[in-house]
Amino acid sequence: MNxxxxxxxxxxxxxxxxIEFSKNDTLxxxxxxxxxxFFLVVLDNVCVTLNFLAYDVxxxxxxxxxxxxxxxxxxxxxxxxxxxxxSLEGESANFSCNYSxxxxxxxHNTIEVYHHQSNTISHLRNHGFSIxxxxxxxxxxxxxxxxxxxxxxxxxxxxxxQQNSLSQINPNLYIDNYDVDASHSAYVGEFKENELFYxxxxxxxxxxxxxxxxxxxxxxxxxxxTDMKEKYEKKLTDFLSKxx
Amino acid sequence: MNFSIExxxxxxxxxxxxxxxxxxxxxxGEVHVIMGPNxxxxxxxxxxxxxxxxxxxxxxxxxxxxxxxxxxxTCERSRKGIxxxxxxxxxxxxxxxxxxxxxxxxxxxxxxxxxxxxxxxxETAMKDLKMDDSMMHRxxxxxxxxxxxxxxxxxxxxxxxxxxxxxxELDSGLDVDSLKIVCDNIQQYLKxxxxxxxxxxxxxxxxxxxxxxxxxxxxxxxxxVKTGDFTLAKQIEKNGFSCVIExxxxxxxx
Ligand SMILES: Nc1ncnc2c1ncn2[C@@H]1O[C@H](COP(=O)(O)OP(=O)(O)OP(=O)(O)O)[C@@H](O)[C@H]1O
Ligand SMILES: [Mg+2]
Numbered sequence: 001m002n003x004x005x006x007x008x009x010x011x012x013x014x015x016x017x018x019i020e021f022s023k024n025d026t027l028x029x030x031x032x033x034x035x036x037x038f039f040l041v042v043l044d045n046v047c048v049t050l051n052f053l054a055y056d057v058x059x060x061x062x063x064x065x066x067x068x069x070x071x072x073x074x075x076x077x078x079x080x081x082x083x084x085x086x087s088l089e090g091e092s093a094n095f096s097c098n099y100s101x102x103x104x105x106x107x108h109n110t111i112e113v114y115h116h117q118s119n120t121i122s123h124l125r126n127h128g129f130s131i132x133x134x135x136x137x138x139x140x141x142x143x144x145x146x147x148x149x150x151x152x153x154x155x156x157x158x159x160x161x162q163q164n165s166l167s168q169i170n171p172n173l174y175i176d177n178y179d180v181d182a183s184h185s186a187y188v189g190e191f192k193e194n195e196l197f198y199x200x201x202x203x204x205x206x207x208x209x210x211x212x213x214x215x216x217x218x219x220x221x222x223x224x225x226t227d228m229k230e231k232y233e234k235k236l237t238d239f240l241s242k243x244x
Numbered sequence: 245m246n247f248s249i250e251x252x253x254x255x256x257x258x259x260x261x262x263x264x265x266x267x268x269x270x271x272x273g274e275v276h277v278i279m280g281p282n283x284x285x286x287x288x289x290x291x292x293x294x295x296x297x298x299x300x301x302x303x304x305x306x307x308x309x310x311x312x313x314x315x316x317x318t319c320e321r322s323r324k325g326i327x328x329x330x331x332x333x334x335x336x337x338x339x340x341x342x343x344x345x346x347x348x349x350x351x352x353x354x355x356x357x358x359x360x361x362x363x364x365x366x367e368t369a370m371k372d373l374k375m376d377d378s379m380m381h382r383x384x385x386x387x388x389x390x391x392x393x394x395x396x397x398x399x400x401x402x403x404x405x406x407x408x409x410x411x412x413e414l415d416s417g418l419d420v421d422s423l424k425i426v427c428d429n430i431q432q433y434l435k436x437x438x439x440x441x442x443x444x445x446x447x448x449x450x451x452x453x454x455x456x457x458x459x460x461x462x463x464x465x466x467x468x469v470k471t472g473d474f475t476l477a478k479q480i481e482k483n484g485f486s487c488v489i490e491x492x493x494x495x496x497x498x
Contacts, residue, residue, distance in 0.1 A: 193297065193298070194334055195334065195336050197291075197294075197296055197297070197318060198330075198333070198334055198336065198384075199336070199339075199344065199348075200317070200318040200319040200322070201294050201318050201319075201322055201328055201330075202319075202322055202344070202345070202348035202400060202404060203319050203322035203323045203348050203349075203351045203352040203404065204319055204344075204347050204348050204351050205319050205351060206317070206319065208347055208351065209319075212339050212343065212344065212347060213336070213339065215338070215339075216336065216337060216338025216339045216383075217338065219338070220337060220338025220383075221338075
């Protein structure tokens with residue numbers, strides 16, 4: 001797997017802001033304190049997984065997917081914000097966006113997908129955790145154009161907050177074709193009482209129970225291999241230990 | 245442990261009166277059974293003992309060895325040795341059984357349990373219960389069948405080693421063979437831990453063929469209305485609650 005590190009001093013990608021994938025690849029991008037805009041193209045029949053581990057990053061991503069291509073994004077953002085728009089330009093292009101974010105400051109995110117062609121698929125899973133009273137906003141929209149039939153487009157959006165915050169989810173489906181399979185769901189609320197009760201009934205403290213649920217919520221949302229999961233978990237634990 | 249409930253009155257948050265003047269004393273090593281019609285408050289009782297926030301205790305007390313536990317939260321009650329095998333165990337996506345139980349055991353022991361001894365302990369316990377090894381690494385109860393969830397409760401019991409066990413309809417969802425396996429495990433546990441007491445909530449006597457009760461209580465409308473032995477349970481199974489409850493209501497009115 002290729003690895004790209006980016007921060008203020010070191011920016012390997014400073015010139016090259018457009019990435020084109022012409023063969024299958026898995027990439028880890030670790031980013032720290034930067035503001036960045038990227039263009040990405042996945043060519044026909046290519047399968048790519050992008051793992052993002054970002055700390056205090058303001059990131060915009062413009063993506064085009066070719067015919068039969070497959071892109072999976074597993075992004076954990078700690079603070080910062082994420083803007084992504086993806087155009088499914090080739091038939092049967094398949095896009096999975098697994099985005100988890102945890103923020104102690106306000107954070108505005110936009111996730112947009114455009115189905116231009118038939119048989120295209122998108123799954124958007126956005127999970128946010130608001131620390132203290134920070135407001136996380138998720139603007140999520142899926143658009144299916146008139147000529148794109150037999151598309152599948154699903155959104156699962158959730159924000160967990162500790163206290164009433166001003167967090168909100170704005171899920172949108174714009175569909176201009178009759179023959180589609182589409183859905184969206186949105187949940188903003190606290191940890192589920194019955195889950196906390198079950199864990200605590202086995203002797204686990206409230207704090208540890210919440211940590212287990214938080215980890216499941218943020219990391220379980222991403223489809224990561226074990227070693228990668230450990231890396232993400234470490235980043236999350238380091239951050240939380242400083243927060244508490 | 246000496247466990248007692250004294251004149252407990254409990255409402256739901258929306259002010260529905262569920263337990264009314266409920267009292268019960270369980271001594272070390274005793275097996276008690278509560279039977280009663282649907283909706284009479286049996287599961288509520290079990291959750292209130294465990295410290296659920298869904299209910300408000302507005303009168304009475306729950307004590308372990310003469311000390312009130314009402315001010316303790318759920319995890320502290322568990323660490324005191326109370327274990328509730330729930331009627332409908334929920335699933336929790338993303339938290340694996342092993343991670344969950346290792347955290348629980350570490351909390352109870354007050355120090356981190358090493359992975360290797362823990363896995364060994366789990367493997368042995370799962371083998372005893374004829375559970376598949378893979379369940380260790382699956383999310384808690386996620387996609388488990390009804391019976392598998394019940395077995396998973398008893399797995400947790402075996403690992404956490406409580407001394408007051410509440411079994412809320414353990415027998416529902418378990419097939420005949422699984423019920424035997426699970427009860428054999430509980431029996432074995434009680435043999436090794438003879439001061440452990442059990443409170444069994446059930447609608448059927450089959451489970452009582454394995455776990456022989458010292459007392460059988462009939463609960464109706466939030467309180468115990470009659471107490472007897474195993475024969476009372478047999479009588480209820482045969483004839484229903486109606487005769488027992490009518491008689492006791494007369495007694496109450498006197
Ligand atoms: N949190 C709650 N809020 C409101 N009502 C509740 C709550 N929990 C229980 N109840 C009500 O209290 C009554 C007792 O419920 P409970 O689950 O304790 O019955 P049970 O005796 O366990 O019944 P079963 O034999 O069917 O399991 C029921 O009428 C139920 O609807
Ligand atoms: Mg019940």
